[in-house]
Amino acid sequence: MRSWCLAAIAAALADVLIFVILDRAGLSLEPAQALAFAAALLAALGVLQNFACEHRWTTLCFVVALAYPLRAGVLSLLAAQGSPLVAIVPAALAGALTLLLGGRVIAAGTRRQDFAIAVPLAVIYLLVLRLVYLGQIELAPQEAYYWNYAQHLDIGYLDHPPLVAWLIAATFALGDGEFFVRLPAVFSWAVMLAFAIAYAQDMAGRGNALRTALLAATLPFCFGIGVMVTPDAPLAAAWAAALFFLQRALLGESRVAWLGAGLAIGIGMLAKYSMVLVPAAAFVFMLVDARSRRSLLSVWAWGGVLIALLVFSPVIVWNLQHDWASFAFQGSRRLAARAPQFSLPEFLAAALLLLTPLGVLALWRLWRPRGDMSATFQATPANDQRNLLTGRRRLFMLVFTLLPLLVFAVSSLRAETKFHWTGPIWLAILPVLAATMTRPGLGEGRLDRLLARGWVPLLQALMLVYAYGLFYYPVWGLAGLRAHHDYLEMGWRDLRRQVQGIEEAVLLETGRRPAVVGLDRHNTADEMAFYDPRGDGARDTASRHLFFNENAVMYEFWFPRSAFAGRDLIAVSGWRGNLEDPRLLATATRLGPVQALTARKGGVAVATYHARVVYGYRPAPLP
Known part of the structure; x- marks a missing residue:
């Protein structure tokens, strides 16, 4: 050395x-x-x-x-x-x-x-x-939206439970800027990593836990939750914790572990409703595993259920106060809002991306174990990785992987699917993936040799993709090339600075400071609020619901139309046609000219937006 x-x-x-x-x-x-x-x-x-x-x-x-x-x-x-x-x-x-x-x-x-x-x-x-x-890269609109959650703290929201907002509010109290908005994602990633390691150690021993740590740090979904602050970050942390406690409760027969499982599930439900798939999988496991059926009558198991309900109760109270709006939004309204959409190919492609091709092969290894392994539980040492392909451990991983996967697969037959939705599901089989990183891990076959040779180069390649694609390129460019993505890196700070110039001009003209309105669902309003140089954007930035009878998610709750009556507004849109819509004229005493705004990032023109001043806003009656 x-x-x-x-x-x-x-x-x-x-x-x-x-x-x-x-x-x-x-x-x-x-x-x-x-x-x-x-x-x-x-x-x-x-x-x-x-x-x-x-x-x-x-x-x-x-x-x-x-x-x-x-x-x-x-x-x-x-x-x-x-x-x-x-x-x-x-x-x-x-x-x-x-x-x-x-x-x-x-x-x-x-x-x-x-x-x-x-x-x-x-x-x-x-x-x-x-x-x-993390503090050098602009917030994506979705991140700015959750920051807006934190600026309007509540016990529930229309499209998600409140945990992501609570976490952002806690870290934003330490300082402002992109770094502190994203800090909860890093914290959630660390928690997920810790519980994934503990889960793997219980399932297959210390050596497997070490390799599981590498997978939990580098697989696409696991890495991504520590980069962008979304509800998926605390969801993944809670999912990993629930797996750890449930395997101790169901396989290790620890009564106290039921309480930890209940707490983890309740916290996960505060992050995202899809966490309900974990207790559903636990219930199915207890039905199909004879040794676990007694837990259906266990006081400790029902104590865990009670803890989960108590932790989740703020969301129930919010829905009770708002006509069950959030439950309806994620349930019946989501399915009825659009025509049936067959998205199974996208679902399968997303699974392949998140798990990687080697991960898919390892999943097949779990599904179809070879050799003379017994179908019953083997009381062999915990550090023998081949135990993963036998008895109750194998059944546990199959149930906690395939049941949630089946729910999303069926949903994709008639509804839109998003690539990250299945991400937490793969946490259950990380020990199997980790076992295939060494030879002999799970066996001596050709597939086992292929997996053992392939994992390290794949993970190295992923690390380089993250380092250069997600971090270096957005900040520095590459050999002078800077073609920023119009969602993640589109020059929001520069665009908001130009809108601020219009705001100051209107203030000078009328003596009244105007509000800002983004004319899409929420993306533009989110960024205009976060990058407001005056620091009060969250209180004075609304969305398209002021002019159009179209969904604007939580902005409809935060900013009713009547709150802006008589005010001057600066409407901002990426499409000029929105600013020439007759519905704008119907709500205005008069309209200013349409102004083109070129957003720049690192000196490069990224996108063109348009702005128009709406003087004397008059809320139009809803149809």
Whole structure:
């Protein structure tokens, strides 16, 4: 390891020195930092000139590829707060430390399939990467919508339960900005990871738990819940906790575990209604598993049910106060709102994406175990991974995977499906996926060998996709290319700044400050509210329901039409036709001209929006 320490020191010194020289020469930040990193890499390789081939050059290239986006993220984060010449020092140290720790993994080697060093470092890297970048990327409209939830705190909402709002409100009290909005997602990911590890250790032992940690950190859904703040993040954490407690209650026959399961299920129901599939699966398991049927009459099991209902009770109270609006919205109204839509192909494609092709093969391995394994429970040591394919453990994973999956599959036959809906379901089979990462894990067949060889390269590729695609590219671009997505990175801050200019002009003209109205369902209003430079957007930004008799979700509850009577409004839309709609004229004393607003991100034109001032708003009667 001495050579790796020297290489890391040489890399950091070269990085800082070359960056300072290029900065003094007048080179812009992006090429200067890229060239400085290249010099740092050459310096490190100069020290490692005797690096032997058996030490895996491919792993070294992977480590270098991980070091660059982390170092660049630290630089962009700190350079935005002060001088780049100061920011390059901690950035260079971050890159050098990544190289040093990666060298530790390379030196240890992976021929013995020893993940004890690599897995904790991978999990820590992905956590630090999140913390570095999450405050540098604009909120997606859906995230801004849940932030708006937190600005209108309640015990329930139309389209989701309130937990995501409560979590955002708690972290936003610590500070403002994108980082604190997304912090609950990182916390939820950490909780999910902890319970997934504990669940796997109970199911298949410590070694399996270690590899489960790697999967829970890198599989697409598991990684994604720690990036964007949505109800899926606390749902996944609660789902993993419920699996842990239920397997202890049903397989380990722990009575106290029923109380933990009830608490987890109740919290999950506060996050998203799909959590109800977990107790449904538990009920089915108790019906088909003879040893568990006695739990149907257990006081402890019913105590867990009572705890779940008590935790979930605020949502029941909110629905009682609002004519069961949320339950109807997620149930009968969702199915009746649109024509039947066959989305089974999209459902299957989403499952393939979230589980990955190797995960699908591992699921098949669970469904069709080979060999002479007994169909009854085997009292063999807990650390034998082959127990996963026998008896009650296998039955537990099958029921808790296939029953929720079947519900969504049937729903997709006539209704829209979204790619992330099945994400938490796969938590139940993570131990099986983890077992297939080693050979022999579950067996010695051709499929087992394919899985054992394929997992590590796949997970490495996913880590690089996350580092560059989700974090580095939105902040830095790639080789000068910056074509931002019109949902996640469309220049909302710049657009709101231009709308603010219109707002100030109307204030100067009339002496009255206008409100802002987004003319889509909620996306535009969400972003206009969050990026309001005056900081009061959540109290003064409404949606299309003021002009059109169309669904605007919670905005209809927060801002009744009568609240804006007589006020001047700035209507904002991505489609000019909305601003020329006769329904606008019917609600206005007079209308200003339509103004085109070009939103920019990183100096690049991303999208064109339009704005129009509605003077003297008069609420039109509903048809």
